[in-house]
Amino acid sequence: MAISGRLTKKLVETLGAGRHGDGNGLYLVVDSSGARRWIVRVIVKGRRNKRGAPLRTDFGLGGANLITINEAREKALAYRRLARQGQDPRFDVTRDVPTFEEIAGQVHADRMPTWKNRKHGQQWINTLRDYAFPKIGGMPVDRIDQPEVMMCLLPIWTKKHETAKRLAQRIKTVLDVARAKGFRSGENPVELIKSAGTLPKVKAAVTHHKAMKWQDIPALYAALNQRQAMAAKALMFTCLTGARTNEVLGLCWEEIDFDRQLWTCPAERMKTGTAHRVPLTPEALAILKPLVALKSTYVFEGQKRHKPLSNMSMLMLLRRMNVEGITVHGFRSTFRDWAAEVANAPREVAEKSLAHTVGSDVERAYARSDLLEKRRDLMVAWSGFVSSAARGEQG
Structure with missing residues (x-):
């Protein structure tokens, strides 16, 4: 029997930017870009936040172009059941969430026509291959947060600062795309790290090509x-x-x-x-x-x-x-x-x-x-x- 809610198929396709509730913690989130994704808000039994209040968490269920309204409601119900049992849906629900490396590969393929030449496109994916994939490549993209990003950036932040800055930007791009596709929710951890000033300050020396007089x-x-x-x-x-x-x-x-x-x-x-x-x-x-x-x-x-x-x-x-x-x-x-x-x-x-x-x-x-x-x-x-x-x- 189908689960009912406030939203209809037509509303899912036409609602403007914002967060639109379907009921029972299920929301349709429409970005300013027009991307549409499902999230569910649950309270995990027995879990508390830093203030001692019940732990309320949002979980991405997938893009509205891939997940129908009925599928989203069924997934949301499964999440709520786990949360009522004190289980964290992040770890206890089997979902078809791609890995970071899979999303990165798709971004690379999609953007290949926009690069000036093939070499630049290869450099883009090579940076992730060398410094991100060994640490987070196999992780579901919705599991990646600030600690995982820091794990990639810190080892090279001061030693290879320019490379680290490019790496941070490319990780951010991959996570932004994952969010637009409905596989993530919340702010981008790269932006949070940047705004918090978590990484060491590096004074980059300006270098010029040495020229003859x-x-x-x-x-x-x-x-x-x-x-x-x-x-x-x-x-x-x-x-x-x-x-x-x-x-x-x-x-x-x-x-x-x-x-x-x-x-x-x-x-x-x-x-x-x-x-x-x-x-x-x-x-x-x-x-x-x-x-x-x-x-x-x-x-x-x-x-x-x-x-x-x-x-x-x-x-x-x-x-x-x-x-x-x-x-x-x-x-x-x-x-x-x-x-x-x-x-x-x-x-x-x-x-x-x-x-x-x-x-x-x-x-x-x-x-x-x-x-x-x-x-x-x-x-x-x-x-x-x-x-x-x-x-x-x-x-």
Whole structure:
């Protein structure tokens, strides 16, 4: 015989945000997002809270899209019976509640199309695999609270702080999704830990890529110009364009328009997620044109045919040249310093030359030009300065 209550199937589908009682401790909870889930409030016989009052606890029964109103009423009745016997339904009722790892895997799969590339998506799940799954991966997702989250975060909070912060955010996301699906109730324990200041305070040191002084780059470029190695060509091109390492190493010939003297780096290889046009100066074109004869898929081919140079190749070349204490990425800062101190370039032009996002969302909505021709003038001046020593001029 079906158990009756206040709610109807139509109300379950149409009620707005809030907590709606069906009777006998059963509630339909509708989030502002529209997600709907069932919870039951019971008082466990003989249990007391910290104030000495009867222990009143809410338990999630599942999402309303999965659990019908009659199934929710039957589950709620089973919970109340256990509570009257002094048994905690959390441990004494067999429920189809997924584990943390199962929900995390589903979140990962659902969000894969939204990540910029497959590598980022893999990094997201790898963090959970390495630091969360060994401790809480097999736990039902509704059993995870502050102690379990702390168990994951504390061992690496001070030693690997950036990783720990990413881990906390990813655990929070998984638990938020579990709540939206009706498998959890109450506040997210990650948020509670954060607001309570439970974890040790860590003062993160700001680190910057070590950069060469702009006054020294003509001499380095001249030294690179004496070398025939592909890594030297790639590093010269990197210096001239101000591009990132992965943008240069992934460069394919179809991205180059020799007639327009233009390189268009596709969105999937850009940090901003949008395609970036790079004006090619005579010095940059002089590096590219002889490489066409190699007929490789990649402009800067590595040791294997049709494969790019390794992402360490340019840094290792600097080490072999005894150029210590700088990074390849730091050449972008070198260009930026020169643009400000020598060229007096407008901020927008210099920043767009580095494919940086400039201005607020509103400003970007109106300033849609990528300032290509102004950037071309700046890059011509920069290339002339960088190659000055190689041409026998004074830098």
